[in-house]
Amino acid sequence: MIPRPPRSSKPTAAEASAWADVLVRRRLLHAAVLTPTGQWLIQDHPDGPVRVLEGPADLVALAATIQHHTRTMRPENR
Structure with a gap:
């Protein structure tokens, strides 16, 4: 696997919202709600x-962790 370069910008609220939607739709999370x-x-x-994440960067990091875990648990990767 080719390592990804580091991000050049902070995750936005829109990006975090999109990831939250994907995680809930795919049933990798039960709920993800943005507070005011x-x-x-x-x-x-x-x-x-219920856990509290401080902002978009934390939600995107959670999505990356879940994605990594999901990919490494596939039978073809063991």
């Missing part, structure tokens, strides 16, 4: 705890 303060409330499972 710019924080994100996320929940992995319906009965799980």
